[in-house]
Amino acid sequence: MNSSYDTDVLIVGAGPTGLTLAASLAQRGISATLVDRQAAGANTSRAGVVNARSLEVLERVDVARRLVKEGIQAARFNIRDRARTLTAVDFSTLPTDYPYSLLVPQSITERLLLDRLTELGGSVVRPVSLTTIEQDADGVTATFDDGRVIRARYAVGADGIHSTVREQAGIGFQGGAYDESFALADVHLTGDVSPDEVNLYWATAGLTVIAPLPDGSYRVVAPVEDAPENPSAPFVQQILDDRGPGGLTVIDVVWGSRFRVHHRVADTFRAGRLLLAGDAAHVHSPAGGQGMNLGIQDAVALSEALAGVLAGGPDSLLDDYSAARRPIARDVVAMTDRLTRLATLPRAARPLRNALIRVMGRIPKANRALAWRLSGIVYR
Template identity: 60%
Template sequence: MLPATTDVLVVGAGPTGLAAAACLAAQGIDVIVVDDQAAGDNTSRAAVVHARTLEVLEGIGVSGRLTALGIHAPRFTIRDRDRTLVPVEFGGLPTRYPYTLMISQAVTERILLERLVELGGHVARPYRLESLVQDAGGVTATLSGGAVIAAKYLVGADGMRSTVREQVGITFEGGELRESFSLADVRLTGGVPRDEVVLYFSPAGLVVVAPLPDGTHRIVSTVDEAPEHPDVAFVQGLLDTRGPKRERAVVGEVVWGSRFRVHHRVAGTFRSGRVLLAGDAAHVHSPAGGQGMNTGLQDAVALAEALTAALRGEQEALDRYVAARRPVALRVLTFTGLLSRLANMNRRVRPFRNLALRTLALSPAFRRRIAWRLAGLVRR
């Protein structure tokens, strides 16, 4: 049975909600997490944790656990088939995590949940938010089944189709990209590295090939109409026309696959009174550069810190959260939008795009700037 009152009610038990709850619990704040799914989602879109995210997660003691389980990829490259256009090295960055950590979102969520439980918290399932009302003293949330929780603050971490955001009337500005994305975790042999993320900007189109700790590779590509369940032949065709040519990458098995369309949207504000938004409830954008889950996790830590301060009398901390994090989201949308436009340029101009990128990459400053931005260190 759910408690009737709490300091903070977190709606949504994805990475953002779990991280926010763990941060609050670590500060001794009473927090309840509810989620409308009967169990955690075993499928996984996100697979990258960047350096800045690992830095901010140190405060709840999960960074070491994550790095022990993931692949440390010190190099990211943009290629046109076998030709390297832009090599990006993370090794020289001023951080304890000079690499991209490749790890399934499902594993990241498991580690965050384990830490929340260690800190005395848990996730109550399945509870769907039906309605909420707020006044100067707090928020009253009514959940499916008739449960009612009175909280001093409520966090909406319930994804792109956020009920929390809709309940308080916050706009979600932006639109949907024309292209669809195909996503598949596959077993590969042949010309693919095990410690490097490769973005192929081939004339035929985009495909990303990234290693995962279980021996599979994550394949992400833009296509006009992605199949709901990509099979071996479909993924093989993508790699044959867009991936390595000199040493062919051979698909042995599709372990899991899906499709999705990408929205570029940001909430009009991240706060309505005592209700605050974080993660996909506040912003969604292209998966280019692996920024989505990372931005949400950084939101979570910043919001938990602001809520802790507010509960101790410093109400201005909540306004500072909004003032700091919404501009970050807008910059991420701009960056990922640029990467998406580069990837999806008209087929006729793609050779010229690739030549321009190869020329720019001759500059060490250009390569370092990309490394800093991908790693998230520009947001320190």
């Protein structure tokens, strides 16, 4: 890098995607500047699953082993109708060193990624918001709300669904949103609930997911017509009574929120020297727990492409990144869309859906195929 650049790569957005990319580049000895508009990292659980493929790629930055120490290894994903199991997706026989879903809050994932970045000499510039970004034949120039200007060879938008980088690059973001909202709450429970399995309940009243977290709480996610902004204990209790296995009591709500789900994919992940990764490039339903995982995998793939170009390789390596990752994003969006539409079928169609799921659960090939997809190793 010569004196006309402040950094080789400017990364906008310090969520899991941006942190993974910054750490991956730092490990390769590449100068990168990571900025974020928030004053501090995530302090809530949000995404709660790291899948096998993400753990495989995070080995390259020495973060996988740290995550495993702090998470719950869930080798089974059960789809149930009340107490009856319709199908059980078994990860334990997958050809990977991580034959499970790792249940760990996003806040811990971000902390461990930041710890690793710091070890490698990196940091996050906070809080600064990108106002404009322009590119020319030699690099990009980014201006921020505090007046600073950063000149870089390349810039990456890891700045989420409302990405400023994507918008200023003029990249389309096709898709839409689902009608129903989702309630999310981390709660303390009593009753017969598994401490090391994820359970998806497809009841006539609607869907709910219950997943254990390392602090002893449980993640509850449910689509509802109009979710409250802050789900209360009585609200979550009613969901569990209507949709869960029965016999569960909500003691308290640790944290909760609501969200609406979009399904969109950027028209390209590259426009010249501007690149996209994570939610800036694709967003989809949380069904299957793929969102954060797909972004982490984007970041490692993009770090390899950028390293190749900065080492003198062909510029086409960045086109290859877009060409490889965008079809995967489209495939994941299609899969999660099918799962979400199944989950939000009209009440009259739900008993038939459950019967069909029970039949599918008896087909080993179908079970294995779902395990490969949910684990992400199908995208190696």
